[in-house]
Amino acid sequence: MSSKEDLQILFMLRNKKTRDDGFRLLMNRYNKKIYWYIRRLVVLHEDAEDILQETFINVYRYADNFKGESSIYTWLYKIATNECIRHFNKSKKELQKVEITKIVVDNFKTSNSESEEAILMKFQSAILQLSEKQRIVFNMRYYENLSYKEMADILNSSENALKTNYHYATKKIKAYLKETE
Amino acid sequence: MMENENFFEKIVKKVPYQVPDGFFDSITERTLQNAIKRNRRAKKRYMVIWTSAAAVILVLLTISVIYNYQFNKIGIEKTLVQTEEKGSVKIPREKMEPISDSSMYDDMNVFEKKQVPFLEENSLNEEETFKDLLTTLTNDELLTLAGQISAEISINSLIEE
Numbered sequence: 124m125s126s127k128e129d130l131q132i133l134f135m136l137r138n139k140k141t142r143d144d145g146f147r148l149l150m151n152r153y154n155k156k157i158y159w160y161i162r163r164l165v166v167l168h169e170d171a172e173d174i175l176q177e178t179f180i181n182v183y184r185y186a187d188n189f190k191g192e193s194s195i196y197t198w199l200y201k202i203a204t205n206e207c208i209r210h211f212n213k214s215k216k217e218l219q220k221v222e223i224t225k226i227v228v229d230n231f232k233t234s235n236s237e238s239e240e241a242i243l244m245k246f247q248s249a250i251l252q253l254s255e256k257q258r259i260v261f262n263m264r265y266y267e268n269l270s271y272k273e274m275a276d277i278l279n280s281s282e283n284a285l286k287t288n289y290h291y292a293t294k295k296i297k298a299y300l301k302e303t304e
Numbered sequence: 305m306m307e308n309e310n311f312f313e314k315i316v317k318k319v320p321y322q323v324p325d326g327f328f329d330s331i332t333e334r335t336l337q338n339a340i341k342r343n344r345r346a347k348k349r350y351m352v353i354w355t356s357a358a359a360v361i362l363v364l365l366t367i368s369v370i371y372n373y374q375f376n377k378i379g380i381e382k383t384l385v386q387t388e389e390k391g392s393v394k395i396p397r398e399k400m401e402p403i404s405d406s407s408m409y410d411d412m413n414v415f416e417k418k419q420v421p422f423l424e425e426n427s428l429n430e431e432e433t434f435k436d437l438l439t440t441l442t443n444d445e446l447l448t449l450a451g452q453i454s455a456e457i458s459i460n461s462l463i464e465e
Contacts, residue, residue, distance in 0.1 A: 143336060150332040158328075162321055172327075176335045183339035184346070243320045266317060 128152070129195040136186040146183050153196060154179070156267075157203050163262050164207050166251065174210055178203045193276055200269070201277045204259060211255045249299035257292040264289050 132152070135145025157178060162171040181202050189198055250258060259278070263269045264285075271282040278285065441449065 143340075146336055146339065147332055150335060154331055155328060158323075158331075159319055162323075166321070168321070168323060172331070175331065176338055179335045180339040180342055183336075184343055239318075243318060247320050 126194070130191075133186065133189065133191070133195060136183070142183070142186075145186075146179070149182065149195070150179055153199055156196070157199055160200065160262065160267060161203055161207060163250070163266060164258060165210060166247075170210060174203065174206045177206050181206075193273075197273055197276055200263070200267070200273075204277055207259070208255070245300060245303055246296070248303075249296040252299060253292050253295055257288050257295070260285055260288040261292040261296070 132145050132149045135141040136149065138145070154175065158171060158175050161174045161178075162168065165171050165174065178199065182199065189195075193201075250261060253261060260274065263274050263277070264271075269277070271285050274280075274285050275282045438446070
């Protein structure tokens, strides 16, 4: 269920006079969270920015359609995930190992210590070689700390199926890390 | 599953990628402006679609009204011609005026009963006037004649319409 602040924001979004202010409040509250969720999935900043904008534009346009059965952030994740899937479908090309490493290196923050950087880089490369569905499930569970119930609601999937997906994703990542040691 | 989760807990959940400076400060306003623009465009598109739909419906309605009117007109004329051809009903083409001469009843004696042959078009002599003929008719015959005339008048008015 949505918090009091979320309900207030939703009320403002649904009112024509306060829609813009409500939108500002909503975006300031969630833009970082949603951006990083998208960024981890698509990696490139430009793609993440486009998807983030598209997600919040949809919220602005279809706020009246939100039934309030789930929390606002679950709804935001749902829209963002759909936009990411649309993005994946558009760029159907499967990433090769070399490309994955290059993308990770190009986008990497250099402020970390060398050993930490190496681990993080490897870890990100391991996540990127997962299938799209596994990547989404792993990110939701590992980084966003969403429950399987919330994930099932967002992805329209059963909890058991998601648990299986997560299990295989972690197995693959482990295998990748071992392989590149 | 638990073992998996413990394994990954050891890896720091740090954000590994870089973001351009000031990105989060400007993204809200930029997105809002885009959303407003998109909304306006969608509204315009809806207006165009609805206006076009209304125009198409109006044109179709006008065409169907005109077509129906024409069809009914032709249909009535066709039916009349067909019934005439079949000979089932004879509809006089000439316009008939109702008999308005009240003097024709002047000499009529309602009690007087005369033997008059049944009124037929061919039975009229040239010398006989219509008035003379009426005086010779009985009440019943007059009523029959009046009925026939009123029926003809109503058919005429129908055709005229």
